[in-house]
Amino acid sequence: MNMSVSNKKAEKELKRLQKKEEAIRRIKAQEKTPFLMRLRYKYLTAYFGKQLIWIIFRLVLLIGISYVILFPYFAKIAGSFMSPEDFVDQTVKLIPRYPTFDTYKAIINDNKYFQALFNSATLSVLCGVSQMLTCAIIGYGFSKFKFRFKGIIFVLVILTMIIPHETLQLSMFMKFRYFDIWGIVGFIKKLLGSTEATPAIDNLLNSYWPLGIISITGLAFKNGLFIYIMRQYFNGVPDELEEAAYVDGAGIIKTFARIILPMSIPMLVTIFMFAFSWQWSDMFYTSLFFTDKTKNVLLPNIVSIPASLATSESSKETYEAAIRNTCGLLILAPLVLIYLFAQRTLIEGVERSGITG
Known part of the structure; x- marks a missing residue:
């Protein structure tokens, strides 16, 4: 009985030593394998290719959705700094060539x-x-x-x-x-x-x-x-x-x-x-x-046109629309700041209420 128990222990110890030697041989083989070969075995696989394609797809989708959502706000903010000359200039599309704070000053003072x-x-x-x-x-x-x-x-x-x-x-x-x-x-x-x-x-x-x-x-x-x-x-x-x-x-x-x-x-x-x-x-x-x-x-x-910004130029309608957009930004800005400070409590309340959509 004692002999059989000792034999089993010896077999287990032998298997453990064999696994250890196998691991050592594998490590040594990897050390001898060239870097480019190891890189190919690790990354040039079907699984890694699928994961890479999925990551790129998600990144492109995220950037596209963010652009669609944020572009109108960026355009309104950029337009609020444009001068009447920028609206007449056909080469100015988004970034103002002659940026000015006159629109903000007029709205704050006149309105x-x-x-x-x-x-x-x-x-x-x-x-x-x-x-x-x-x-x-x-x-x-x-x-x-x-x-x-x-x-x-x-x-x-x-x-x-x-x-x-x-x-x-x-x-x-x-x-x-x-x-x-x-x-x-x-x-x-x-x-x-x-x-x-x-x-x-x-x-x-x-x-x-x-x-x-x-x-x-x-x-x-x-x-x-x-x-x-x-x-x-x-x-x-x-x-x-x-x-x-x-x-x-x-x-x-x-x-x-x-x-x-x-x-x-x-x-x-x-x-x-x-x-x-x-x-x-x-x-x-x-x-x-x-x-x-x-x-x-x-x-x-x-949301009205300040008297100091009234104009009769050909770009009047576009310029007045930009002024109204600037008024909207001034109305929205304090509300956004309040939401930023209260967002954690607000999200917690929405989760507890079960509001969706």
Whole structure:
């Protein structure tokens, strides 16, 4: 028995030594093989050729797609530095021969860019925060509470994403022109002896009040979508978290403010960024509620030809189009910077929300 065990061990040791010697011989053979021969054996194979072709294809495809996407932006940026002489010169296609900052200076000075930037930033922040909190509260209610006609009301909320805002513009305009909450103000005025047919407070047009009210009440752009996103997110929050808070003596408001909102920061940032960007470039509501154009000093309204750049040359249309493109770049630049700083949180929120497309 002992002899058989020792024989097996000897055989294993012999095989190990043979493998070691074979490896040493292979290494020595490779050392003797010329460099070009080894290079041919390693790279001039069918597998390596397929991999190389696939890498080149992906690189060409990536460069082509990047060119298609980025070229319009590059062309607009290059055109913003062109002078009127460059637009007349047929040899200038993309790179300006006489680059100038006159277009930017004229837009900033003549079109009140910084005032419009401050007004748009203030309005967008206020509306974004209002929509974020309102949609979070409504979405939390739809997700965690049971009440009568819950399903029907939620369907009505979803339908607000389908109904065009243009169908509501007349009624909304009249409501804010003769603003009265449930007729309370008019009723009080009639009690005080008012003889007006429609007694109401002064109209809210040409102010930020209409935009703030529709943001708080959930009637602003895409609020139905935001409520749906928050509801879907809160559906994934375990009920045990709230139950543990209730056991510790926390009420509904405290639980929502201390537990639910802090853990929902990525989603809240996502909702805020969407609401902020839509309000930033909004033309529909601002033109509806600001009947006095002198008070509508917001970024979308700076897209016009500054008086100092007016021209009657043959290239007038092309030059004016370039000026409008420059206005668009000045409107877009702050928004891009905000997205760059918030992109990590925004991407995390989009992943959690399940938004696609």
